[in-house]
Amino acid sequence: MGLKALNGRAFDETDREGAPPVAMISESATKQYWPGQGAIGKRLFMGTGASRRTFTVVGVVPDTRYRDLRLARASIYFPLRQSLFPFAPANLVIRTNSSITTIAPALRRVVNDKAPGVVVARITSFAAFLDAPLAQPRPNAMLLAVFASASVMLASIGLFGVMATMVQQRTREFGIRQALGASSASVGFMVLRRGVTLAAMGAQLESWLHLG
Numbered sequence: 001m002g003l004k005a006l007n008g009r010a011f012d013e014t015d016r017e018g019a020p021p022v023a024m025i026s027e028s029a030t031k032q033y034w035p036g037q038g039a040i041g042k043r044l045f046m047g048t049g050a051s052r053r054t055f056t057v058v059g060v061v062p063d064t065r066y067r068d069l070r071l072a073r074a075s076i077y078f079p080l081r082q083s084l085f086p087f088a089p090a091n092l093v094i095r096t097n098s099s100i101t102t103i104a105p106a107l108r109r110v111v112n113d114k115a116p117g118v119v120v121a122r123i124t125s126f127a128a129f130l131d132a133p134l135a136q137p138r139p140n141a142m143l144l145a146v147f148a149s150a151s152v153m154l155a156s157i158g159l160f161g162v163m164a165t166m167v168q169q170r171t172r173e174f175g176i177r178q179a180l181g182a183s184s185a186s187v188g189f190m191v192l193r194r195g196v197t198l199a200a201m202g203a204q205l206e207s208w209l210h211l212g
Helices: 027-033 100-114 137-169 171-179 184-211
Strands: 022-026 043-046 053-061
Touching: 022 027, 027 053, 137 171, 137 184, 171 184
Parallel strands: 022 053
Antiparallel strands: 043 053
């Protein structure tokens, strides 16, 4: 998934069954369990009774949103060969340039050859996997974009109308200024400065209304 250890190390081939149990935790978990301290070398106690196991924290990784896209939640990671849940359904993530239709038969064949008792329930792209959690945020974002575009368009039309009226009312003044030696560029800059000032005042007023 591209996660890199911020502190400590990542899992490696030595983290297997029979080796000292280890774990990696997210930054949020570090702040939750050991605020103001380093997590490397700390111990996590999982399970109860005879199944109680002690895991040593060997690495800290960035927060992820694989359970909730809106909020990064504290997470603990275990090596697959030391997992407390060896019989739970697993998700295998594969990075490839091939399409799903091309790679799916090969994946099923490899799993069937290497682990005949394992059933591949579904093979899908990551984009399709995100369709469900993004079903609501996407329309909301699109609706906000439409309203924002409409607001910008209306503001532009209003500013254009104000500036056009101002220029029309001051046409004689501009003519006199040029007759007295003002250049066309200076007159244009004056009009532009007035427009920018009005836009800035409108933006500031909108900001105050929003904060209020």
